[in-house]
Amino acid sequence: MDPKTKFSTHRERATNPLVWCAAIICTILTVAVIIAGIVTFIGYLVIHPRVPYVSVMDAHLDHIQIDYAGILEIQVTILIRAQNGNEKAHASFSDSSYSLSLNGEVVAQLVAPPFEVGKNSSVDFNYVVPSSPIPLRPDQAEDVDTGLKKDLITFDLKGSTWVRWRIGHLASVRFLCRLECRLRFHPLNGTYIPSRCSSKAK
Known part of the structure; x- marks a missing residue:
């Protein structure tokens, strides 16, 4: 073979x-x-570069009081608007949470359930924020008392919300909108001093 x-x-x-x-x-x-x-x-x-955002549209200091023991009681109304200026896409907002603090002391937490904002539309959240009695340190109590005498009280508002922006059936963009600003009030009549307070996309 x-x-x-x-x-x-x-x-x-x-x-x-x-x-x-x-x-x-x-x-x-x-x-x-x-x-x-x-x-x-x-x-x-x-x-279409119009990215959804959140901003403070208005506010009011309904009540503020501090006693001789340094116990603070407040109530604030804050109007936050979620804006979607895009005419082609809906936007979904979720995990919305913001903390309101005074002189480094968190006095209230603002949260919202997941929600949708239609094309070229907006949704308003009118937060009425009452606080439980808050014991302040002597230095914090002194700062609040000084602010009352000057007729100027400043709160810090910090937080964020996740936004999903769907683009047809192809894909979606998800980004974090951070909101960080100061809210100033005249405590004598509770009026809000308007200032720019809008989120930044990260």
Whole structure:
């Protein structure tokens, strides 16, 4: 027997050219769909740059009182607006939480359940924030007393909300809107001193 003779238990078959063509076409179509999606996504962000945001629209210091023992009682009303200025996409807001503090002491927590804001629309949350009696340190109590005498009380508002911005059926963008600002009031009549207080996307 010729030593060069090969024995095989199965027949060797060449791949059908039609199979190769089908595989190549499928690959090209898949890449084209991915590229089209990315281009559409980037183009959408460039053409429609209006990113949803939250801002303080108004506020009022309803009540503030501190006794000789340094026990503080307050009530504040804060109007926060979630704004979606985009005409092409809805926006979903979730995990909305903000802390209101006075002289480093957190006096209230503002939270909201998940909610939707339609295209080119807004949703308002009117927070009425009463606080339980809060014992202050002597230095904190002195600062509050000074503010009352000067008719100027300043609160710090800090927090954030997650926003998901859906772009058709292709994709969505999720980002964190941070809100950090100072709210100033005239305690004699409770009026709010307007200032720019809007979130920044991160």
